Amino acid sequence: MIEPIRIPSALLPRRFRVVVNCPELSDVSTLSILPLDGTQTSGKPGQFNMLYAFGVGEIAISISGNPADTDTLLHTIRNVGAVSGALCGLREGAMLGLRGPFGTPWPVEAQAGRDLVIIAGGLGLAPLRPAILQALSMRSALRSLSLVVGARSPSQILYPAQLADWAGSGALRISLTVDRATPGWTGMVGVVTTRLERALEGCDPANVSAFVCGPEVMMRHSCQALEDLGVPAACQWISMERNMKCAVGSCGHCQFGPDFVCRDGPVFRWDRIGARLRIREI
Numbered sequence: 001m002i003e004p005i006r007i008p009s010a011l012l013p014r015r016f017r018v019v020v021n022c023p024e025l026s027d028v029s030t031l032s033i034l035p036l037d038g039t040q041t042s043g044k045p046g047q048f049n050m051l052y053a054f055g056v057g058e059i060a061i062s063i064s065g066n067p068a069d070t071d072t073l074l075h076t077i078r079n080v081g082a083v084s085g086a087l088c089g090l091r092e093g094a095m096l097g098l099r100g101p102f103g104t105p106w107p108v109e110a111q112a113g114r115d116l117v118i119i120a121g122g123l124g125l126a127p128l129r130p131a132i133l134q135a136l137s138m139r140s141a142l143r144s145l146s147l148v149v150g151a152r153s154p155s156q157i158l159y160p161a162q163l164a165d166w167a168g169s170g171a172l173r174i175s176l177t178v179d180r181a182t183p184g185w186t187g188m189v190g191v192v193t194t195r196l197e198r199a200l201e202g203c204d205p206a207n208v209s210a211f212v213c214g215p216e217v218m219m220r221h222s223c224q225a226l227e228d229l230g231v232p233a234a235c236q237w238i239s240m241e242r243n244m245k246c247a248v249g250s251c252g253h254c255q256f257g258p259d260f261v262c263r264d265g266p267v268f269r270w271d272r273i274g275a276r277l278r279i280r281e282i
């Protein structure tokens with residue numbers, strides 16, 4: 001008798017329905033999705049799902065909602081190509097496939113008693129938002145909490161209403177900066193590294209932990225600047241992006257030196273990965 005082929009559940013997409021498609025920026029949308037089978041869905045801050053646009057393809061997208069909300073999943077997606085474009089174009093009621101969650105989380109709980117600095121560049125705020133929300137939920141356990149956000153221009157700032165709410169709450173220090181100001185912008189101008197000294201004010205650098213996410217060049221410069229300010233490399237984490245297929249450590253598409261980004265990352269400690277990031281073509 002021929003045995004039926006069993007496909008591991010991590011490779012089988014579940015069906016989800018789009019509840020809301022919220023435009024964030026001209027080329028960025030946030031999908032709120034619910035599982036059709038009604039099971040609870042969650043993921044730790046920093047983890048990602050493989051989202052499948054039926055008939056088009058499957059891509060890795062970070063979870064970007066509140067980890068405490070186990071009903072609805074949020075993913076913020078930039079339309080850069082065929083699959084991300086198809087996902088951004090899904091209307092309310094449309095169906096998509098999802099596998100996950102996968103990958104390593106931001107170590108938020110381990111930062112109790114420390115000064116936590118979160119640094120986001122552009123869309124990097126999306127994978128960091130769950131970590132910020134978790135940090136806010138345990139705010140009294142942290143010595144301090146700062147957020148540094150950089151965007152190319154004021155119109156490219158992600159989640160502006162939520163940033164304003166957080167700033168108003170007084171629970172965290174926010175520093176917002178843009179590469180290029182436009183008329184009406186009265187805030188800071190310059191790359192995020194110019195804001196780090198200020199973000200660390202009043203902190204002993206040895207007690208600082210940092211989560212950094214954004215374009216690779218921004219993460220490299222930010223981590224180096226933090227090291228120059230005395231923050232140990234072992235207290236910094238970044239989130240990596242590489243092309244993914246299986247997301248379970250078997251196809252090799254996301255290999256980065258000895259690591260598979262889908263299995264050993266995407267969140268890596270800077271002292272483990274920093275030297276490799278400085279080498280071209282890995």
Ligand SMILES: Cc1cc2nc3c(=O)[nH]c(=O)nc-3n(C[C@H](O)[C@H](O)[C@H](O)COP(=O)(O)OP(=O)(O)OC[C@H]3O[C@@H](n4cnc5c(N)ncnc54)[C@H](O)[C@@H]3O)c2cc1C
Pocket residue numbers: 048057059060061062063064075076077078079080081082083084085123126127240241242243244266
């Ligand atoms: C762990 C992880 C988390 C991610 N989280 C998010 C997220 O929250 N939101 C989001 O919008 N995107 C995220 N991405 C990136 C997303 O997976 C890519 O943008 C997507 O694969 C593009 O597919 P596409 O078919 O739309 O475009 P393609 O036609 O495949 O590519 C369009 C352009 O994007 C580049 N590209 C493709 N894949 C990647 C990649 N993985 N990293 C960098 N550049 C790439 C291509 O070189 C090309 O220039 C994440 C990627 C990873 C690995």
Ligand code: FES
Pocket residue numbers: 243244245246247248249250251252253254255260261262263
């Ligand atoms: S995507 Fe297949 S090994 Fe990581």
